[in-house]
Amino acid sequence: MRDEPDHDLELTSPLVPLFVITNGRSLPPEHVYERTTLVSAHEGASAAARTLSPEARLVLDLVMDGFLSVAEVAAHTHLPLGIVRILLAELEESGLVITRKPVPRAERADRELLNAVLDGLKARFGA
Amino acid sequence: MNQDALVWCLVAAVAVSVAAALVLNRRNKAIAAKKSQVEATMTQKLSETEGQLATVWAELQQHKAQHAETIREAEEAAEESTKAVLKGSARFLQSLAAEQLALLEEIQRKYGGHAVLGDLLEVNHANAQMARKAQGIAVMCGAPLGRRSKAASVYDVVRSAQGQIRNFRRVEIMQQTGFALKASAVSPVALAVAELLDNAASFSQQGSPIEVTFQRVQKNLCIVIDDAGVGMGDEDRQKASALLSGDHRSRLSQLGNQPKFGFPVIGLLAQQYGFRVDVTGISRYGGVRAVVLLPEELWTEEETAPAEAPQLSSIHGTPARPESAARTAHGLPRRGARQVPIASVPDRDDTAAPPVAAPEEAGRAAGRSLGAFQRGTLSGRNLAPAPFEGSDDA
The missing domain is CATH 3.30.565.10 (Histidine kinase-like ATPase, C-terminal domain)
Structure with a gap:
């Protein structure tokens, strides 16, 4: 073992691990911040930005001028979606951002009901 | 007659005493000579013994020193061999921990949108602590840091x-x-x-x-x-x-x-x-x-880019968004047509190259139409009045 050359070990992992960026906060449930949930900065949020971590400030900067979807925020910051969700939860808790839920997907039509309507129409107007 | 006899007697006594004194004197001298001779021998013997003692003492000291030296050498050798063994193991742990950290980072990015991310973050934390310990042992053994x-x-x-x-x-x-x-x-x-x-x-x-x-x-x-x-x-x-x-x-x-x-x-x-x-x-x-x-x-004193988002410079480097000339009644910027498509995620590789004109045009158009679509959807669905963007599309 002594003969092992003292080659240098290069550390490739990012210097600041993700759990430090989120300060150990737990992941909010997925439905709170869906990919298409829109986020915008609250009024006067820029004043509070100085005390934020650089990453949270970055997210806030991105949504300062209008609404941006959660997925877009993640893409811009190159942070994993979950990390962005945690940062958004932190920001929303301190009242710095507001969110708008995405438009819910149209409910699946009731096939039986439609069939009944079709039958009714057929009976009425003939087919 | 009587007197003569007395004198003779006296003379004889004197002679005898002189003789005795002479004899005594001689013996005394002989004894003194013998004594000094014995003393000299004794002194010589004593000094000889002392010399021997000193030699033995010196030898003892030498042995003691040698002993201490041997113990020290043995201890050092043990320390060195312990270090060598530990160094190898520590280096192994060190590189394994580093590898795991890099791997975990990759996995965290891969499953970034998944609920498993929460657990991965905890694993990452445990691993980071292990990596520190491994590095500490490596330093103690004289191995280089990562x-x-x-x-x-x-x-x-x-x-x-x-x-x-x-x-x-x-x-x-x-x-x-x-x-x-x-x-x-x-x-x-x-x-x-x-x-x-x-x-x-x-x-x-x-x-x-x-x-x-x-x-x-x-x-x-x-x-x-x-x-x-x-x-x-x-x-x-x-x-x-x-x-x-x-x-x-x-x-x-x-x-x-x-x-x-x-x-x-x-x-x-x-x-x-x-x-x-x-x-x-x-x-x-x-x-x-x-x-x-x-x-x-x-x-x-130079500023360095934040470690996590080196690519961001390209976003901020693009021409600024329309400055907030128009604001809603509540102070939020009006959502006008964007100069820069907000959804233009820069490519990870071309951080330096400015965005080419053609894709930007296309992006802009896409952004505009998407924005229009979004506005249409929102007004069409007649959502509860948005509290902060009230008069935007009026």
Whole structure:
């Protein structure tokens, strides 16, 4: 073992691990911040930005001028979606951002009901 | 007649006594001579014996010295061979931990949108602590530290250190500075600060804060760590100072059953990389104030890009969005046609190249139509009136 050359070990992992960026906060449930949930900065949020971590400030900067979807925020910051969700939860808790839920997907039509309507129409107007 | 006889008698007596005196005198002389002779022999013998004693004593001393030397050599050899064995293992652990950290980062990005991310973050935390221990053992054995190839802000270096201790949430970094550590100093300073933070966390109450501040004092940059612990006694303080200066090298075999690597590791690092660490101060909470003093060779005043988002410069580098000339009644910017497509995620590879015109045009059009679509959807669905963007589309 002594003969092992003292080659240098290069550390490739990012210097600041993700759990430090989120300060150990737990992941909010997925439905709170869906990919298409829109986020915008609250009024006067820029004043509070100085005390934020650089990453949270970055997210806030991105949504300062209008609404941006959660997925877009993640893409811009190159942070994993979950990390962005945690940062958004932190920001929303301190009242710095507001969110708008995405438009819910149209409910699946009731096939039986439609069939009944079709039958009714057929009976009425003939087919 | 009678008188004659008396005289003769007297004469005879005198003669006899003279003879006796002579004889006695002679004997005395003989005895004296013999005595001095015996004395001389004795003295000679004594000095001989003394000489022998001295030789034996010298030999004894020599043996003793040799013995001590042999013991020392044996101890050193044992230390060296222990170190060699440990060094190999530590290097193995070190590189494995580093590999795992890189792997975990990849996995975290891969499953970034998944609920498993929460658990992955915890695994990452445990692994970061293991990596610190492995590095500490490696330093004690004289193995090189893993190195970083990029300079980093001192703020990020402390955050990196923060991630390497158990109760990292207690650490509060009070400032964000633009000072950057040179690449070669990043790993050692991070490890030293991690050991100091760990020490601060272990010797203060659960839940009490550990505050980190930065100060520039003349040509040195200081990382100041304040804890709210019980502080140290004079003896502990002296011992700590000796260890931290790197002058007193503790042996692996002296570290005991529950080895305290912290200060010896910091001392070795400080000596090797040319910074100083002092723990004799008293924090504002009455605990220990630890100061890492970085000489100007180790840092620059240049701003470095945040470690996590080096690509962002390209976003901010693009022409600014329409300046908030138009605002809604509530002070939020009006959502006009964007000059720059907000959804244009720059390619990871071309950070430097400015965006080409054609895709930008296309993106702009796409952005506009998407925006219109969004507005249409919102008004069409007649959602509850948005509280902060009221008169936008009116």
